[in-house]
Amino acid sequence: MKIGMMSFAHMHAYSYAESLKKIPTVEIVGVFDDDLERGQEVAGKYHTKHYKDQEEFLKEEMDAVIICSENIRHKEMVLNAAKAKKHILCEKPIATTIKDAKEMIEACEENGVILQIAFPVRFSSPIVELKKLIDDGELGDIVAFRTTNRGQNPGGWFIEKNLSGGGAVLDHTVHMVDIMRWYLGEEIIQVDAIVDSYFHDISVDDAGILTLDFENGVIATHDASWSRFAEYPMWGDVTIEVIGTKQTVKVDAYKEHLRMYANDAKSLSHVFYGNDMDFGLIQDFVECVEQGRVPSITGFDGLKALEVALAAYKSSEMESTVKL
Amino acid sequence: MRTIIFTKLDKIDFTTSTIEAKIIESTDRLTEENGVYLLEDNEIDSVNNDTDKVFIPSTMIETTKENVHVYFELEQYPFFQKAKEVIANRQGVLRFRRTLPITQSERLIASDLVVFSEFLGEPLDVQVKRTNPKATPNHTIVTIKFENGTMAHLEYTVSDLYKEEQIEFEWSGIKQIIEFNSEEMKPIYPRRYTRLPLTYSVDSILATARKVNQDLLNRLEEFNSLLSGGVTK
Numbered sequence: 260m261k262i263g264m265m266s267f268a269h270m271h272a273y274s275y276a277e278s279l280k281k282i283p284t285v286e287i288v289g290v291f292d293d294d295l296e297r298g299q300e301v302a303g304k305y306h307t308k309h310y311k312d313q314e315e316f317l318k319e320e321m322d323a324v325i326i327c328s329e330n331i332r333h334k335e336m337v338l339n340a341a342k343a344k345k346h347i348l349c350e351k352p353i354a355t356t357i358k359d360a361k362e363m364i365e366a367c368e369e370n371g372v373i374l375q376i377a378f379p380v381r382f383s384s385p386i387v388e389l390k391k392l393i394d395d396g397e398l399g400d401i402v403a404f405r406t407t408n409r410g411q412n413p414g415g416w417f418i419e420k421n422l423s424g425g426g427a428v429l430d431h432t433v434h435m436v437d438i439m440r441w442y443l444g445e446e447i448i449q450v451d452a453i454v455d456s457y458f459h460d461i462s463v464d465d466a467g468i469l470t471l472d473f474e475n476g477v478i479a480t481h482d483a484s485w486s487r488f489a490e491y492p493m494w495g496d497v498t499i500e501v502i503g504t505k506q507t508v509k510v511d512a513y514k515e516h517l518r519m520y521a522n523d524a525k526s527l528s529h530v531f532y533g534n535d536m537d538f539g540l541i542q543d544f545v546e547c548v549e550q551g552r553v554p555s556i557t558g559f560d561g562l563k564a565l566e567v568a569l570a571a572y573k574s575s576e577m578e579s580t581v582k583l
Numbered sequence: 584m585r586t587i588i589f590t591k592l593d594k595i596d597f598t599t600s601t602i603e604a605k606i607i608e609s610t611d612r613l614t615e616e617n618g619v620y621l622l623e624d625n626e627i628d629s630v631n632n633d634t635d636k637v638f639i640p641s642t643m644i645e646t647t648k649e650n651v652h653v654y655f656e657l658e659q660y661p662f663f664q665k666a667k668e669v670i671a672n673r674q675g676v677l678r679f680r681r682t683l684p685i686t687q688s689e690r691l692i693a694s695d696l697v698v699f700s701e702f703l704g705e706p707l708d709v710q711v712k713r714t715n716p717k718a719t720p721n722h723t724i725v726t727i728k729f730e731n732g733t734m735a736h737l738e739y740t741v742s743d744l745y746k747e748e749q750i751e752f753e754w755s756g757i758k759q760i761i762e763f764n765s766e767e768m769k770p771i772y773p774r775r776y777t778r779l780p781l782t783y784s785v786d787s788i789l790a791t792a793r794k795v796n797q798d799l800l801n802r803l804e805e806f807n808s809l810l811s812g813g814v815t816k
Contacts (some may be wrong), residue, residue, distance in 0.1 A: 381666065402722055457675055466734065482678055486760065
């Protein structure tokens with residue numbers, strides 16, 4: 260299978276490219292990146308060709324593309340790739356507005372190409388194990404969720420609103436909203452949030468707490484932030500606690516780690532040795548394209564997660580509940 | 584004058600208590616005129632005089648009385664006292680969670696709100712959400728913005744199915760992260776052999792308790808009605 264990479268602006272592109280290299284049936288046929296220096300460097304690194312022109316890149320023979328641009332450019336690249344009949348894996352969030360997300364989904368449907376959204380947390384082993392426990396009825400009925408996704412400030416274009424569309428809340432809400440929707444099979448109908456900027460002198464938000472209501476009465480909290488600093492033992496966290504009528508189960512996706520102490524500025528590091536969820540995501544996408552099946556994480560999933568993140572900003576601004 | 588403390592006796596850490604306190608089963612056993620006495624809090628109605636100095640948990644306060652002092656359980660815990668001491672800047676995100684082997688939590692939540700508002704400033708924006716009260720466990724989410732810049736989620740999961748209380752406290756501040764989970768911080772393994780770290784001393788109760796007055800009652804009542812009413816903005 261021939262896969263092209265569209266932009267390495269998002270750091271996940273490197274991990275996805277590494278994952279592609281591990282799959283023997285996949286060839287990285289080219290990299291489009293209009294940041295010429297970066298494009299040439301990564302093309303060299305992955306032994307492939309660099310394209311500075313998007314149109315020229317999309318004329319090449321390839322089955323699929325992986326889009327890891329700045330958030331604001333997802334729409335442009337998805338529309339172009341769909342028109343060129345390439346299947347698409349798009350980094351999260353799907354877009355920065357609902358209108359754009361809907362347009363992207365429609366374009367992919369019209370052109371008969373797959374649109375999968377990159378929510379790798381769905382491929383974390385403990386997250387998958389908890390899904391199975393829920394499906395097997397081990398927790399009883401779900402009554403509430405508690406989730407966190409807190410990391411470091413990525414800097415660069417992430418903190419420029421005109422390129423990212425938002426800060427930590429947009430960046431770190433969509434993953435866990437997706438997992439809650441996946442576990443429950445229900446939609447969020449109401450969002451209350453407090454969003455602020457505490458930890459960095461930046462113009463976008465770096466902290467937010469969300470309180471969510473699902474259509475079946477389940478309630479949830481989510482803590483999204485860029486509150487972790489370089490000296491913290493690991494980059495951040497992904498946790499979910501599911502409170503059920505039979506039992507409560509908590510999952511920490513990065514719990515599997517070694518505690519490593521060093522005589523250094525960072526004296527304690529948590530060295531993760533658990534499964535590579537990015538590889539799981541890429542493997543799933545490749546299978547999806549090979550089999551021509553519906554993606555496990557659709558554009559609609561991306562849209563629903565985006566709706567919640569954007570509603571959080573609105574709720575905080577208006578200081579009131581936002582109904583979806 | 585006698586000092587009578589109503590408490591959960593299994594929460595008292597006698598190792599760290601320097602004040603000599605005698606455990607008695609009921610007030611009938613109070614024969615001496617002086618001293619400090621500990622009674623299980625379900626005996627609270629048995630003392631009804633103005634001569635003893637009485638200490639009761641905030642969740643049991645009903646009316647003002649000259650000789651009655653009230654203490655807040657959260658304030659007693661050494662982890663909480665230490666957290667208050669080390670949190671330098673109040674701007675940040677607080678996640679506080681209790682898992683409780685009871686069925687009612689309103690009075691405890693109101694008490695915690697008093698403690699947190701004294702530490703973090705006046706709550707400017709409070710929202711309460713709870714699961715269907717008929718379902719077990721019952722989960723309550725209190726979302727608060729405090730005037731000193733803290734945003735907080737306080738969460739309470741109650742069920743008589745739980746065997747032991749658990750508290751989680753997470754603070755994400757500016758260049759400062761504090762994490763506490765009572766289950767993980769148990770210093771003895773197997774964990775069933777200790778109530779630590781959710782224990783406190785007699786000294787702490789006496790040092791932090793305050794005289795019951797109308798202001799305090801009003802404050803608790805305000806938070807209680809907030810919890811039953813829902814949202815205040």
